[in-house]
Amino acid sequence: MAASCVFRRLCSTAAEAQGKGSRWERLKSGRVGVWCRSLLGDYKEACREVVVGARERPFKASAYAVLLGGAYFCYRTNPDDTSFQTDLLETSNKLALLSPWIRSGMSDGHVQNLVRLRNEGRLRYLSLGVASVTYVVSYDPESSLYEAQCSALSVPWAELPGRMLDVGFAGRWWVLHQKMKDYDINEEEFKHLSPALVATAPPSVQETERNERLHRDSLKALVMEVEEETADGAVSVQKEGEIVAKG
Template identity: 55%
Template sequence: MAFRLVTRRMFCAVGETSISHHSKSRWEKLKNSKAGIWCRSLMSDYKEACVDMVVGVYERPVKASVCITVLGGALTCFFSKPDYSSFEVSLLERSNQLALLSSWIRNASSDSHVQNLLKLRNEGRLRHVNLGLLSLIYFTDHNPDSTLFEARCSSLSVIWREFPRRVMDVGFAGHWWILDSKMTNYDVNEDEFMYLPVHMQKTSPPTVQMVELNERLHRESWVALKLEAAEKETIEMPRSSTVET
């Protein structure tokens, strides 16, 4: 029994030694191969680059902070740029805001811009292009599903120098800037004031003194009038004379 146990242990030790030697030789072959040498050189290059970056940040903190700020701003703009679906949502919201107003007080510039965008959208002529940090909305002459010769012929396509005038909106940092600017004072009809004098067409915000004066006059308008004794006599005398006559 003891002889069998010693023999088993001897064979197990020999097997473990051969397996470890075989695995070590395989690891050495992989390590000294072309792929292993390339991976080791790549890791050493990345290690040196990281060390140089840390040293550069420590030696030039201002430059590093500027670079990090610019990179962070670019990443923020990249991930926050609006897409075509957000443009449609914004356009429909602006259209609903204008629909709640009467045509007498609706801003003509805002209304015409929104109605033009809705017309192009319904005709399928609006396009969206992603430029990385921003998005553009532009219009084309035909619907992409149109089978007209003008829409399919490449020789009749629009040249690139006409592209700037076809841009309808610019999406940047989560906003559509042209649409937002067109909706400024959308509830003010400027045509109502075109026949007024120039100095009355534009008003400036009131000063603090004017606001205080208006509030004081408003409070005084609710106070009952107090008449003096002489004023009361002058009021009563004509009344008595009319009664005697």
């Protein structure tokens, strides 16, 4: 009885293995298997052509590699909306620490305009993959005005270049950075000066050395000289308590 059970189990296992093998063969020779093999063959041929082309034209391959690497770098360093909000608040705090008589009017006007639009909810962010754009809309979308809720009155794409406020690229918002270049210099204080006085140039090496030498000399102790005439007619000079005789 036990021997017959073992024999039936062996027969069933062999039948299952044969059935599996036949199903795998049918899958390989079927329509899906043929499509997968052709797809893998196409990818293999494309990779081979890329390697052969790179060997035959190394400069062209290097140029494509640099372009792809640059595009990936721009994608990874593309600033988002949060970075723009952070930079805007930081620049606003920097200007708030300065007196109105010192801060730049151009920088202050640009930042105050951005802060006003942000408080009104009219700033919008658009990511282009390798770069980002911040633009202004006419109304806050969360308001209940008809003009803000009607899709037919939305801003057309043709007006986007005229509504752009800043461009983010390579981890920086360039317009905001350019406006804050000399934020601690008030241009109104120098507008009445002549161009020769307004234009400045970096000092030369000789001028720098001369200024450093004058600065070191200004730190030295002051030497007092007092002339005294002795009984025999000789003149002596006293320097910081030291007597130097002169003939």
